Amino acid sequence: MPASPQSGEQRLQSEEQVVGYVSDRINEVVDPCSRAQGVAIGLVDMGLVRELKVEPEGGGWCVRLKLRLTSPGCLYFVYFEESIRERIVHPAIKRLEVGFDSGLDWTPESMSSSAQRQLREHRARLLSVVPPTGNP
Amino acid sequence: MIDGIFVIDAVAHAYDFSDENRIASCDPERYAGLQHFAYQLGHFSTESLEPGYMLTEKEFTARWHAEDLANVFFVESDVDMIVHHSVAISSFSRDGVARFDTGVELKRIAPERVLLYGCVDTFDEDRGRVFDSMERMVEQGAVGFKFYPSNGFFDVSKHKLVQMLYDDPERAFPFFEKARELGVMHLAFHKAQPVGPGPVEAVHYEDISTAALAFPDMTFEVVHAGWAFLEEAGIQLMLHDNIYANLECVVNLVVRNPRRFAHIIGTLLRYGGPERILYATGCAVNHSDPILERFMAFEMPGDLVDGYGYPELTAEVKRLMLGANIARIHGIDIPAVERKISADDWSRRRAAGKARPWSAHRTRLAGAPAAS
Numbered sequence: 001m002p003a004s005p006q007s008g009e010q011r012l013q014s015e016e017q018v019v020g021y022v023s024d025r026i027n028e029v030v031d032p033c034s035r036a037q038g039v040a041i042g043l044v045d046m047g048l049v050r051e052l053k054v055e056p057e058g059g060g061w062c063v064r065l066k067l068r069l070t071s072p073g074c075l076y077f078v079y080f081e082e083s084i085r086e087r088i089v090h091p092a093i094k095r096l097e098v099g100f101d102s103g104l105d106w107t108p109e110s111m112s113s114s115a116q117r118q119l120r121e122h123r124a125r126l127l128s129v130v131p132p133t134g135n136p
Numbered sequence: 137m138i139d140g141i142f143v144i145d146a147v148a149h150a151y152d153f154s155d156e157n158r159i160a161s162c163d164p165e166r167y168a169g170l171q172h173f174a175y176q177l178g179h180f181s182t183e184s185l186e187p188g189y190m191l192t193e194k195e196f197t198a199r200w201h202a203e204d205l206a207n208v209f210f211v212e213s214d215v216d217m218i219v220h221h222s223v224a225i226s227s228f229s230r231d232g233v234a235r236f237d238t239g240v241e242l243k244r245i246a247p248e249r250v251l252l253y254g255c256v257d258t259f260d261e262d263r264g265r266v267f268d269s270m271e272r273m274v275e276q277g278a279v280g281f282k283f284y285p286s287n288g289f290f291d292v293s294k295h296k297l298v299q300m301l302y303d304d305p306e307r308a309f310p311f312f313e314k315a316r317e318l319g320v321m322h323l324a325f326h327k328a329q330p331v332g333p334g335p336v337e338a339v340h341y342e343d344i345s346t347a348a349l350a351f352p353d354m355t356f357e358v359v360h361a362g363w364a365f366l367e368e369a370g371i372q373l374m375l376h377d378n379i380y381a382n383l384e385c386v387v388n389l390v391v392r393n394p395r396r397f398a399h400i401i402g403t404l405l406r407y408g409g410p411e412r413i414l415y416a417t418g419c420a421v422n423h424s425d426p427i428l429e430r431f432m433a434f435e436m437p438g439d440l441v442d443g444y445g446y447p448e449l450t451a452e453v454k455r456l457m458l459g460a461n462i463a464r465i466h467g468i469d470i471p472a473v474e475r476k477i478s479a480d481d482w483s484r485r486r487a488a489g490k491a492r493p494w495s496a497h498r499t500r501l502a503g504a505p506a507a508s
Binding site: 032033036037070071072073074075076102104105106107108109119122123126127130 | 177178181182329330332336337340363364365366367368371374375392393395396399
């Protein structure tokens with residue numbers, strides 16, 4: 001049986017609950033490049049979660065997470081892993097494995113529809129201040 | 137020349153990640169990390185998977201010699217001219233990770249085919265020494281300057297990477313003024329690809345917009361444009377007539393991730409139009425031939441034309457990006473160059489058929505004399 005949560009902690013009694021809990025925590029981690037663009041998008045909405053597997057272990061759960069990066073050369077994988085580990089702290093999660101996929105096949109279509117909408121709106125705001133003749 | 141189009145690769149790099157080029161103050165273990173990083177994320181992740189193209193780490197990090205790099209472009213590929221960008225990262229390398237002296241040698245052995253951009257080490261506190269270096273590079277043929285926004289040091293006191301923003305009138309503008317004084321009006325800036333652990337401001341584009349406004353008579357190439365901050369890259373092109381998107385490494389994605397490339401080139405074209413986008417591979421980071429072949433064969437997917445409003449990559453658009461744009465910037469008369477190089481040694485060797493990938497470099501490393 002999964003360990004009992006402390007008061008106020010989310011109960012994680014099913015695989016579905018664990019996936020939901022973990023996904024929410026991962027999505028709290030904001031992709032730094034999206035923040036630099038002026039649109040803060042979490043890692044799940046960025047489409048950076050390639051794989052999330054959950055299985056029972058030691059009376060709790062083992063979580064195996066595989067992330068992908070938007071491009072080769074991204075140095076933020078260390079920040080991603082650290083930030084995720086800081087957030088996923090729960091007595092029912094006995095082990096958390098974080099790995100990175102080398103497929104490098106991310107495209108803007110990998111983002112969630114809400115993230116794509118945020119970017120479209122951001123783009124529209126930027127374009128609204130562009131003079132029609134080019135140079136200001 | 138490919139399909140009747142004159143090809144200028146707007147970034148070539150004569151790399152030197154060899155052990156011999158490690159600066160004494162750089163810890164060998166740290167240097168080994170840089171070598172591995174450069175190979176893994178520079179070469180391995182984007183190189184063609186067709187037989188013969190993937191280099192070993194030892195092959196990639198070895199010093200690249202001028203003859204061997206020229207062979208890659210002019211004999212193993214259909215490239216006619218290159219712009220060699222030298223890069224100084226003084227915390228790691230003694231002679232630069234992309235060496236100016238090798239660029240000079242490239243120009244010596246292929247004078248009509250090579251333009252030189254000299255590296256400016258803005259992190260050298262002796263500004264007079266940097267200016268002297270800029271003068272020497274112009275004397276040796278530099279027609280542009282390349283700027284890199286970090287020297288790779290992490291400043292513990294400020295808890296951030298040592299970096300340079302190019303909108304700084306005191307720290308950055310004197311270098312642009314010096315370039316102008318030397319008659320060099322073309323500047324290129326590494327952007328978009330991370331240069332160290334956060335923050336991202338050093339590789340964002342905003343500072344280049346300010347610099348471009350302050351120096352309207354100069355051209356500013358944003359190198360790796362679209363690799364990140366894609367919308368800003370496109371809109372920057374809309375706003376500033378003297379900013380160019382240099383596709384170094386970006387176009388390399390066409391080989392293994394063409395849909396990603398489609399989004400990037402589609403956005404840049406949609407906002408900036410085809411006249412300020414420069415084809416560039418950064419070879420030897422990846423072999424130039426598969427990239428050029430795939431780029432020529434590339435068509436914008438229909439669903440992205442319909443769904444995102446991306447323009448088609450017509451033959452005319454490709455012609456502009458592949459050479460006409462950079463030729464216009466530098467005042468190159470393409471038909472005149474064509475005539476001059478048509479009978480040079482490189483053209484004669486290319487006429488015998490494409491050589492095997494990396495053949496001269498590999499031959500040299502194997503200890504045999506490089507192909508003559």
